[in-house]
Amino acid sequence: MKYYKIAAKLLSPIMIQENRQSNNPKSLSYIPGSTLRGALAMHYLRSIGSSNDEVFNALFVSGSIKYPNLYPSNEQELIVSKILPLTAVSCKNVDGFQRDADEDKIGHGVNDSLVDKLTKRLDQNASVPTCKKCNQSLKAFSGFWSNSVKNPRKIETVLLFTRHTGIDRNTGTVAPNIFFTNQVIADLQKVPIKENKDDDKEYYTQQFNGCTYLSEEQHALLQNLSAKTIFLGRNRSRGLGEVELSIQATEETSFDLPRWNSSLREKCKKLTNLDIPEGIYFSIGLESHAILQDTFLRPIYDVNLDFLNILPVLRVTKTQIIKGWNNAWKLAKSDDVAIAMGSVFLFKYVGNDIPGLTGYLENLKRNGIGLRTEEGFGQISVCNPFHTEMEDI
Numbered sequence: 001m002k003y004y005k006i007a008a009k010l011l012s013p014i015m016i017q018e019n020r021q022s023n024n025p026k027s028l029s030y031i032p033g034s035t036l037r038g039a040l041a042m043h044y045l046r047s048i049g050s051s052n053d054e055v056f057n058a059l060f061v062s063g064s065i066k067y068p069n070l071y072p073s074n075e076q077e078l079i080v081s082k083i084l085p086l087t088a089v090s091c092k093n094v095d096g097f098q099r100d101a102d103e104d105k106i107g108h109g110v111n112d113s114l115v116d117k118l119t120k121r122l123d124q125n126a127s128v129p130t131c132k133k134c135n136q137s138l139k140a141f142s143g144f145w146s147n148s149v150k151n152p153r154k155i156e157t158v159l160l161f162t163r164h165t166g167i168d169r170n171t172g173t174v175a176p177n178i179f180f181t182n183q184v185i186a187d188l189q190k191v192p193i194k195e196n197k198d199d200d201k202e203y204y205t206q207q208f209n210g211c212t213y214l215s216e217e218q219h220a221l222l223q224n225l226s227a228k229t230i231f232l233g234r235n236r237s238r239g240l241g242e243v244e245l246s247i248q249a250t251e252e253t254s255f256d257l258p259r260w261n262s263s264l265r266e267k268c269k270k271l272t273n274l275d276i277p278e279g280i281y282f283s284i285g286l287e288s289h290a291i292l293q294d295t296f297l298r299p300i301y302d303v304n305l306d307f308l309n310i311l312p313v314l315r316v317t318k319t320q321i322i323k324g325w326n327n328a329w330k331l332a333k334s335d336d337v338a339i340a341m342g343s344v345f346l347f348k349y350v351g352n353d354i355p356g357l358t359g360y361l362e363n364l365k366r367n368g369i370g371l372r373t374e375e376g377f378g379q380i381s382v383c384n385p386f387h388t389e390m391e392d393i
């Protein structure tokens with residue numbers, strides 16, 4: 001298995017509807033793995049083969065390929081952005097990274113509050129950090145970011161509203177009192193880096209990227225499939241949703257448990273002069289929504305690790321209802337309750353088998369957690385440096 005980046009370049013605006021039915025539909029700001037998988041399956045059935053083929057089975061039915069969520073990026077940088085953890089905080093007054101390359105988005109700085117939450121547990125009197133520039137309180141800072149502690153940037157998609165009037169069936173003219181709006185993701189964005197002189201372009205093409213593991217064979221099958229442009233999302237018959245897909249091998253990010261643990265301890269010591277109790281601390285972050293169930297199929301809101309000597313320390317989570325549409329059945333998928341992307345779990349390990357635990361967590365990171373991992377759910381990060389190294393305030 002190798003690690004690959006799947007990139008979708010927008011050739012037209014796209015609409016990924018948040019809810020199944022709504023008078024005022026809103027678009028998600030990313031492409032879910034289920035939408036990517038559905039669009040590729042439809043492309044296969046329309047232009048290549050049938051649902052009885054072995055190739056179709058290998059790609060879409062067996063569940064062996066995990067189609068990742070594609071998060072916003074642009075053609076200039078081609079980075080794979082990440083969701084900001086729910087522990088990310090910024091100034092209440094002027095939020096944003098201090099070092100953001102986009103002048104319009106520069107704020108008073110972004111910090112991570114995981115260590116603050118931990119120290120609050122150890123010492124009830126620990127002070128609550130505030131903005132160093134204006135002393136205002138800090139509030140949650142959400143969205144996507146460039147996933148680089150050295151060069152942090154907020155990544156946003158431009159959402160537009162398209163407006164339509166109703167047509168009177170008898171006269172063929174505009175019907176009175178019928179007017180509706182749709183929200184779509186724009187295919188172009190204004191270039192944010194103003195010093196970039198070699199290129200006088202004013203707009204760049206919106207791009208979405210995500211990563212997954214593929215075998216040589218799966219890679220070859222997908223490469224054949226995505227040679228052309230495909231259509232995804234809603235309102236395809238109106239020209240929306242055209243994207244060009246590409247797949248490239250990319251480098252995998254790794255983690256180092258003991259190193260992360262000591263950075264966490266250092267940060268805690270620096271902030272409060274307190275020592276965290278014994279144990280190797282590590283974090284698990286949800287990079288996409290995770291659908292977890294117990295043996296009675298009831299939703300659960302905790303990540304249970306099947307490894308000895310692990311104790312939960314704290315968690316910062318949100319829930320999310322997952323709605324979907326199955327194009328093959330022309331039916332709504334049943335709703336699932338998930339833990340929302342960005343949720344963070346902090347654990348501590350009190351055993352001695354660090355290599356064993358590292359292997360276990362690497363496996364978890366590779367395979368994802370919970371249900372519907374083939375649709376991009378349950379992607380995790382381990383020991384996110386954002387919690388220990390992000391100091392932007």
Ligand SMILES: [Zn+2]
Pocket residue numbers: 091092093094108131132133134135136
């Ligand atoms: Zn401030």
